Amino acid sequence: MAHRNSAAHHDIPALEKAPTGIPGLDEISGGGLPKGRITIVCGGPGCGKTMLGLEFLVRGATEFNQPGVLIAFEETPEEMARNVASLGFDLKDLAERKKLYLDYVYVEPSEIQETGEYDLEGLFIRLQHAVDKVGAKRVMLDTLEALFSGFSNPGILRAEIRRLFRWLKEKGLTTIVTAEKGEGTLTRHGLEEYVSDCVILLDHRITEQISTRRMRIVKYRGTKHGADEYPFLIDEHGMSVLPVTSMDLQHKVSNQRVPTGIPDLDDMLEGKGYFRGSSILISGAAGSGKTILAATFAEAACKRGERCLYIGFEESMNQIARNMKSVGINFKPWVKKGLLVHRAWRPTQYGIEMHLLRIHKLIEKFEPDNIVIDPITNLITASTEKDVHSMLMRLMDFLKENGVTSLFTSLSNVAEIAESEVGISSLIDSWISLRYTEIFGKRHRGLFVLKSRGMAHSTQLREMIITSKGIKLGPANALLAYRDRERDPQADIDSAPVTQKVRIKGVRGGSPSKVRSARGAR
């Protein structure tokens, strides 16, 4: 079994694939299900087996011009059509347009008396008839195992299932067979013994009242595939699988720069601002001005005519909009112009995967140039730190792949550079740290660039002054000068650089220093 990370580039004739059209699944399966072969989709009740199969058929019919046949053993076509109508799948319409053929196979053991030898030729005939009707290339048998309750002769049944699988392969039909998970086995009746091409296991877990669906390709003969468990979701647009990490680090990089929205801060970043498509973290304690900084960035993007997606996990949209007005930032015109999409929801509202997916979908729909997530730390309330980290990694990969400049805010309770940045420092390209300094019984907001990859950024600690017209940065060294004056009221503010070296480690006036190598540069 080839692992996705193994650099196997030998020229093995590739197995032909039938794309599922399910976002993410084709990616982890290297292009889809084995064409003309049988895939077993197994899992417990309610894990999404039928959904996967149906989406495979529906997308096959609508997106890949491959009509399909659904043989349903457990639900009538009407029930099934109703179940998937909420996902926007119109089975009836597809059936009318001869893109899909639905046959409900009803097995009721109490009505059947077995006398002597028989076979399941009737099933074959129905299948053949269905395939002929629509010129099917895809088949789904849901759930074939229902046969085991209908017929009492397991010998005949097993022989017939074996014959059926052979028959499907001979006809070159790409088939999904769903099966219930058994105790300690993949399927209750050991169907996987008959099929060795591809087995996909689905799982539905509830952790701390929040449900997560996961998928694993247990086996995929002749193909390299992702071997991990991948979270997936079923929402109003069907199924989506989230590859945990992108396969390789091959993002396009841009040399273009994006202004921060604060000229003084741009100055600290070589006078140009962030790199386009990079990820930016703004961390600081409560009330240190993170959201204002983020909103300034968003507004500046809109002013340049770029699109910005603003996701709030802390405050409602109206609240942020109102508060930002006090510092001269008005979101309204940009929302009206369609340049700013502002969404807010509670982090506890969904499981972590759902957040990721929701963000993905917003990005796909809106195609923003920039995205602000304020604050990412709140996500921890929705999940464990490890999961959040993994989610953010995936999100950042996704954003980088799409060249979206992303700005995250992060709440750190300690002035000290926190370990609580969910360990994402390695994912972050530019990190702005906000902190307080108390001088003369007054708190001053301080800002410094902790790191900024690929540029000679300033390492000064500047005072951040929030005015009704936005953010300004105080003169370099002013904060230290204040502090010096606090200790020695006679000190001259302008001569501060001499003393500051001693006072705060790593902050040296003017010259770009190596603070970033001290932390998180890797």
Add this chain to the structure above:
Amino acid sequence: MKKNSKAPGASRDNYFQLRLYVAGQTPRSLAALSNLKRICAAHLDGRYRIEVIDLIKNPQLAQGDQILAIPTLVRNLPKPIRKIIGDLSDTERVLVGLDLRDLQVRKAGA
């Protein structure tokens, strides 16, 4: 194919409308038909009609009566519908399947 709710010239109870589903002229199908004819002749005394449906020729008919196994004998009348699968070589089980065992007992008791 619509099922007749009434059979001509007979009460619902004792007229048997039987349908035998086969797939081509296989030995098993032929055996099933001859077994069926023999059983009917012996137990139903002309109160029956056998219809043989070859699904190879009429595959669309398999759906209506929910046919999976071949051969399948469907008793459409009297109600309720009964299905007997296999080559009908086990006469006892065919009689039970057709509810003829009961009938015999009732007749004997009357």
